[in-house]
Each structure stands twice: as C-alpha cells, then as structure tokens.
Amino acid sequence: MKRLMPSLRSKKRYLAFELLSEEEANRGELVREVVSSASALLGDVLASECDIRVLGFEAGIGIIQCSHSRVTETRAALAAVTRVNGARATLHVLGVSGTVKRATEKYLHDHAVFEPKRGAFED
Amino acid sequence: MGKRKFYDLCVHAVPDGDNSVEELASLARHFGYSGFALTNHSDKLPQKKPVLPSPEGFEIIRGIELVEENPSKLHGLVGKFRKNADVLIVHGGSEKVNRAAVENSGVDILNHPSFEKSSGINQVLAKAAADNEVAIGLNLRPLLHSRGSRRIRLLTDLRANLDLARKYDVRLVLSSDAMSCYDLRPPREMLALAELFGLEESEAIDALSTVPERILARNRPSPGKVREGVEVVEEADFL
Numbered sequence: 167m168k169r170l171m172p173s174l175r176s177k178k179r180y181l182a183f184e185l186l187s188e189e190e191a192n193r194g195e196l197v198r199e200v201v202s203s204a205s206a207l208l209g210d211v212l213a214s215e216c217d218i219r220v221l222g223f224e225a226g227i228g229i230i231q232c233s234h235s236r237v238t239e240t241r242a243a244l245a246a247v248t249r250v251n252g253a254r255a256t257l258h259v260l261g262v263s264g265t266v267k268r269a270t271e272k273y274l275h276d277h278a279v280f281e282p283k284r285g286a287f288e289d
Numbered sequence: 290m291g292k293r294k295f296y297d298l299c300v301h302a303v304p305d306g307d308n309s310v311e312e313l314a315s316l317a318r319h320f321g322y323s324g325f326a327l328t329n330h331s332d333k334l335p336q337k338k339p340v341l342p343s344p345e346g347f348e349i350i351r352g353i354e355l356v357e358e359n360p361s362k363l364h365g366l367v368g369k370f371r372k373n374a375d376v377l378i379v380h381g382g383s384e385k386v387n388r389a390a391v392e393n394s395g396v397d398i399l400n401h402p403s404f405e406k407s408s409g410i411n412q413v414l415a416k417a418a419a420d421n422e423v424a425i426g427l428n429l430r431p432l433l434h435s436r437g438s439r440r441i442r443l444l445t446d447l448r449a450n451l452d453l454a455r456k457y458d459v460r461l462v463l464s465s466d467a468m469s470c471y472d473l474r475p476p477r478e479m480l481a482l483a484e485l486f487g488l489e490e491s492e493a494i495d496a497l498s499t500v501p502e503r504i505l506a507r508n509r510p511s512p513g514k515v516r517e518g519v520e521v522v523e524e525a526d527f528l
Contacts, residue, residue, distance in 0.1 A: 186316075186471070206436050207485070242485040245478035248433050254471035258320065259478065280319045 176217070177234040180263050182273035183244065184227050186280060187255035193223040195251040200230070204243035216240045221266065226279035229269055237262060293494070294323035295476040296501035298376050299354065299400065299426060299464035305329035307469035311342055314349055320475040324348030326376040331355045331366060350505065352376030354400065360389035367395040375508045378426065381409055391418040397504050398462050400426035408446035415457040422507075424500055425450055425459055428466035429474060429482060448487055461488075462504075463496035 185191065197220045204213040216236040221229045232240035244257045260277065263269035297317060302310045310327060317325050324347055331353055341349045353374045357363040363379065363386060371377060379390035381402040390399045391414050399418065402409025402425065410418070410425065418425065432443055454461055463483055467473045474482070476497060483493035 188471070206440075238481045238484055241478055241481035245474050245482050246433050248471070254469065256471050256473065258475055280316065 178217075178231050178264075179234045179237050179240075180221070180266050180269040181230045181232065181237075181240065181244070182227070182260045182263070182269045183230060184258050184260060184277065184279050185223070185250065185255055186258060187226075187250055187253055189251070189253040190226075191250040191253070191255065193220060193228075196220060196223055196228075199247050199250045199255075200244065200257075203246045204240075207243050207246045208239055212236075212239060213243070216243065218243065227260075227274050227277055229266060229274075234264075293498050294502065295321065295479075295497050296348075296350075296505070297322055297325040297465050297467070297473070297479075297497075298350075298352065298398065298462055298501050298504070299328050299378060299428065300325045300467045300473070301329055301354075302327055306467065310349060312470055313467065313473065314342065314344055314347055316470050316473055318344065318347040320473065322347070322476060324350055326350040326352035328352035328354040328376060328378050330380065331357070331370070350375050352378065354378040354380050356380045358383065358386065360385050363389045364393055367393050371395045375505060387414055388417075391415075391421060391423045394421040394423070396421070396423045397508070398424045398426045398464075400428055400464075400466070401431075402450070403443070403446040408449035410450045410453050412453065412457070415453040415459050418459045419457045422460070424462045424504070425454055426466075427461055427463050427483065427486075427496065429464070429479065430466040430468065430472050432482070432486075433472075433474075444486060451487055460500045460503075461492065461496040462500050463493065 185196065200218060200220060204216060204218055215233060216239050217233045218240055219231045221231050241259055244259060247255060247257050249255055261269065261273040263272060300313055302308060302313055327349055341351065351374055353370050355363060355366050357366055367377065376397050377395065378398045378400050379396050381387045381390055381399050382404050387399060387402045387409050390396050427447060432440060435443065463479055465473050479497055480493045483496065484490055
C-alpha cells in the first residue's frame with residue numbers, strides 16, 4: 167500500500183521515560199500494562215485517540231509514542247500504572263519531544279535509571 | 290518569577306508506610322519536588338520522634354495525619370500536635386469527624402472525607418472549610434490502586450467535592466498519600482491526572498504548589514511576626 171504523504175500523517179509526540187520497578191520487566195509486559203491502564207482509566211474510545219505505542223524499551227528506559235493533542239491524557243494513563251507483571255512499578259516521563267531522535271538525545275543519553283534503595287542523596 | 294515549587298503534602302514512611310524517609314526523599318527530589326510532608330498516621334507513630342534528614346535542595350516537612358473517631362478527642366489531638374507539625378491532616382470518613390475537622394482552624398487538610406453513599410462534603414461543611422481555611426485533600430493512591438466500580442465511585446465523589454470547592458472557594462491540595470516509593474508520582478504526572486479528573490490546569494497547579502506554599506507560610510511565621518496581621522519587616526525586604 168502506498169505510504170501516506172508526510173503532510174497527511176497524524177502528528178505525534180514522543181515521551182522518553184524510565185521505569186522504576188521492583189523487578190526488571192521486558193517490553194511485552196510493559197506494553198500489556200500500559201494498554202490495560204489506558205483502557206481502564208480513559209476508556210477504549212479516548213485510549214484509541216491517544217494512539218499510545220511503546221516504541222522501544224530496554225534496561226529500564228524507553229520511548230512511548232502518542233498523539234500530539236493527547237499528551238496530558240497519555241501522561242495520566244502512564245502515571246496510573248502501578249504494577250508491571252505483578253511487581254510494583256512507577257513510570258516516570260523524563261521529557262516530551264516531537265521526534266524520536268531529539269527525545270533520545272535530550273533525555274535518554276547518559277540517563278541512569280534511578281534506584282531509590284541505592285545511595286540516597288548522593289547524586 | 291522563579292521556577293515553580295511543587296510539594297507533596299501527604300507521604301507516609303516507616304513504620305506507617307514501607308520505605309524510609311531517606312528513600313522517599315531521594316526519589317521525590319529526583320522527580321523534581323521541592324519538598325514533601327511526612328505525615329504518618331497518628332495511631333502508628335514511632336516511639337520516639339524521628340530525626341528528619343535535611344538533604345540539600347529538598348525540604349522534609351514535619352506533619353501528621355490524625356486518625357480519631359471521637360470529635361472532642363480529635364480537637365484535643367489537634368491542640369496537642371499543632372505546635373510541632375507544619376502540616377496537620379485529619380483522616381476523615383464519617384460525618385462527625387469531617388465536621389469537626391472543617392470547624393477547627395488548626396486543621397490544614399481534610400483527607401478521605403467520603404463515606405458510604407456520600408462524598409463527605411456538603412454545602413455546610415464546604416462553607417465551614419472555607420471560613421476556617423481547611424483544604425480538601427485529593428489523594429492519588431486510592432484512585433490509582435483501584436479499578437472499575439470502586440474507582441468510578443471515588444471519581445464521582447471527587448467531582449462532587451470539586452463542584453462544592455469551586456462554589457464556596459475551598460482550597461484543594463493534591464497529594465500522593467504514598468505508602469511506598471512506588472506510590473509517588475512526578476509533579477507533571479500528578480497534574481495530568483488531576484486535569485483528567487476534571488480540574489482546570491491552573492487549579493491543579495494551585496493544588497500542588499500555591500496552596501501547599503500558603504499552608505507552610507501560615508504555619509511557619511516569619512521571625513518578625515508579632516501577631517496575626519502585624520509583622521516587623523526589615524528594610525531589606527522592601528528593596
């Protein structure tokens with residue numbers, strides 16, 4: 167199928183995030199949790215408008231894509247995640263950008279995932 | 290104007306919650322808060338007063354959340370703890386306790402007012418809360434940890450209280466009511482949730498920043514303060 171012209175494609179925002187979790191999680195587990203949280207909090211209709219997609223997730227950090235007009239709703243849906251795969255977890259949005267490249271460079275380079283248990287007040 | 294300061298005025302640490310004050314504080318600072326109030330429940334206080342750490346660039350505020358079913362005992366507890374707490378919260382949940390809390394100007398925040406089939410606030414209580422400058426607490430933890438019918442109930446109550454608060458000009462305070470590190474949410478996420486739940490953006494920011502600052506300013510009078518409305522100001526303060 168012919169690809170949509172750039173001017174016709176829907177505008178996106180890219181959210182760089184870190185996952186603070188009791189146990190390490192993989193992408194599949196995170197996706198399941200984010201989708202179920204969005205559907206429970208926003209309802210299926212609004213969740214579809216948000217168009218949330220987990221683009222990449224590795225070693226506790228990643229990028230989530232959403233519609234440019236639904237950033238607040240997406241943030242709320244991400245904040246409503248309380249557990250990933252049964253282990254307690256919190257999603258922290260580090261920043262929002264209009265391109266994957268910028269989001270990665272600005273927020274994910276040299277970002278070490280925060281560990282509450284380790285070294286309080288040292289950073 | 291400088292950068293806006295955000296405060297989470299209801300956080301529980303050991304022995305009430307799961308994590309130590311240090312762990313909670315380092316995470317909250319990482320999230321971008323300027324400080325939080327340690328408000329353990331009054332029925333689960335440690336034997337002796339904990340020494341609060343004071344990390345750089347972060348403020349741990351001494352607070353308490355009173356749990357008491359008997360209104361006259363509650364007034365007694367408010368008097369007892371008021372001097373040592375910069376944030377005094379009452380854990381509501383019955384008509385008598387809610388009423389006692391909003392009628393006592395020593396109380397800063399009323400949390401969890403809803404009970405049975407009521408949102409916990411009506412026009413009488415809202416008016417008293419406005420007169421006595423008692424804020425209504427919006428707590429995220431129960432909203433995040435429930436789903437379906439229970440969460441729907443909580444959100445309905447929240448909306449009802451929000452309408453009353455707007456009509457009678459009652460202050461709102463947005464807090465996490467965190468029991469562990471994993472209950473804390475970054476300020477921007479708190480604002481996003483609050484907006485989704487029906488607050489205007491400016492109301493949400495007030496509830497997380499302006500109102501907490503005002504509560505702290507009220508309970509920590511400046512050194513020159515003589516009495517309500519009378520203050521000795523240094524010349525430098527004008528310039």
